[in-house]
Amino acid sequence: MDDHLDQQIEKIKTEVNYLTQLTDPETSFLKLDEVNNLIMGFLNQIQLLPLEQLQQYNQKLLEITPQIESSIAEMTRQKNELSTEIYNLNQSIKATKAYEQQNA
Incomplete structure (x- = not known):
């Protein structure tokens, strides 16, 4: 793998972690403006890559997708657990x- 590609993957992982922090604690909804800005920046970066690099990038994304899905599932579980505790x-x-x- 290309060092640039690995750097891009690490950046995506960082951005995914950042996405987990984009939830409004009062409503539990994503802060859509911030999410939209993050996605648009990501798309702008992808447009600059050559096709071969995009294919490598896609493969790496496919490899980390289960990790992302697992993280989302874990965050959902924790959120549900916290909601139960709060209730x-x-x-x-x-x-x-x-x-x-x-007794007063």
Whole structure:
């Protein structure tokens, strides 16, 4: 593999990690403007590569796709786990407040 290609792959990995940070914590939705800017920058870089390099790039992307999918699945699992914990904490707080009001 070409050093330039490896650098591009590392940059994609960094950008994927960055994408995971683009979620609005209050709504759990992606910050679409930032995601769009990231994707447009990525597409502009790809347009400058020769065909052979694009084919190598595509192959490398196919190789790292399972890792990306696995990361997304893990983040989803963690998000669901956190949502459950938050729900349970809220229920506990409500129960504690109700108990305090009854015994006040």
